[in-house]
Amino acid sequence: MRQLLHFDKTSSIIGTSTESTDTTKTADKIPGNYVRRHLDGVYVDPKDADYYPVAVMIDNDPNARPQAGLAQAQIVYEALMEGNITRFMAIFATASSTLPEIGPVRSARPYFVDWAQGYNALYAHVGGSPEALTELKMTAMYNINEFYQGKYFWRSHERLAPHNVLSSGENFYNYLNNLNVRSVNYRSWQYKDETAETHCQASACQNIDINYNNPLFAVSWQYDSEQNQYRRLMASSQHNDADGTPIAAKNVIVLKVPSQIVDAELRRHMQNIGAGKAWYCLDGACLEGSWKKASAREREVIYDDKDKEVKFNAGTTWIEVVQYDGSINVSNF
Template structure:
């Protein structure tokens, strides 16, 4: 064994170790400072990441939730938007309005929600104007009731404003099942105008009808009427001029479609049909129904009644177009329905609906 070589190798190792210890002693402060800096930097980085995470989590928790769209309410009578659900249950009032030449121009027709038009007698037509909620300040002239108008009004759970009526109509409306507000028994709610002569001068007002309904406890009406839809002019109109002949030249009507308002400007006896206070009458939808007539079933007095129950052909004019439909009504208290060839309800435009009932052979409907 070579002892000298081992000793020299060990001496060299000891010399390197001693040299390293001397270097550490000289630089110990710098080493400590560097190590401390590294520790502090690590803590700072961790803290920054923690803060960022907390901020991100906080922002995510505070994201605003999407508010649901406000609920809309629509009139069951006209389909137009109304203020609230309570307005949809306000009482409906039907007013019999005269249409003889001496009664023109009428008051209140323009603001009616639905109007039914038919011959009363002698070729003279008459209107049943239905209102819900806000009513005109002036309505009239008010005239007598016929059984078929009562049949059209009954499904709306409507009060019936009239001045007397045919024997069978009065027998029915006074049987306790209807809201009869006949002028004969409620004289304070009607008055006679001095600018017209009797019997064409009985008037009422929206305010007086509301007061009368309230006094009798007629505070709401619950009913189902026509399906409604937002109207839009068709691209290819096929019915922009409509003629509905009900009896004769003094009572025949026509409608000119106005695309701008998507309504039908009504004329009667060859001249624009104006409401005395409201101006041009222009329903959003016009319906012409074919109906039969029959002699009055009780207390025969030589007059006829329109048959309102059963079914028949109807023509619906809206958006500049015509659609053929079927009208049907099961009984006096059932609603009038308008259905297509598949039996589905035809949706009518929101707004005023004017329904004219004519008897084929005595009246007619045409368009172009």
């Protein structure tokens, strides 16, 4: 379905980034005409299912914490930058007034541009590496750069520069609305209904630890059996949004992607086009499989060990990108 982008402050959604989407609890509340949202599989009114996605580069320097709006994203990628720090790309299903602050917004890198192209999203950033900016010029994907479209961003006096550039869902809506763009087609993943029978049992439940070789960026995903979701810890502490909202995910995916340092600034090239090993975690259990991304313009798809596409739980998905098998540790609790 293709439609004109519109701004609806009263859109109806069953399940959000911070709510349980367990159909054992919500099935009786889902109107019969509702459909799964293209980006995350959450049941919504059909008019809300196909908005233009917005991908925002978000800072993860310790001086940038806590981030704003990260807990409300539907998809989040985390990958290494130069200097063994990580950066996020948060993808939102819609530009909305319920996102008064998003950021701090930071610069583009080419591998994030590749991932954003898989959604044909509006890509929001503050400058970027030469390779990333060249790639953005060559792609048909819309991008909004604070260097040239500064009126859609502001700099907070309560944060240290350069970790102080913020924007909002309404600003991104206004940008897209001025372009009069239509919603776009991209591949949706497959989603399943949640039932208590699919959840892990007692000691079989698993947590996930991600080692980015820097204790300030150490990540843990701890399974919450009551909500059937994972709570995110960073540097051994609960990772909360600026408004205090704990960051959580229904699905956690780890992609193994080879990487090389390419210049004196220690910038990276990631071989994120093609295929590789993946781990996918949902319902308290982690399994090995693979990822495949045929081109920059196609979204990667996750497959199980029998090469069958994985069906995920509806709701927020975090995608952690690592270079080595030893960067991920899965443990029972």
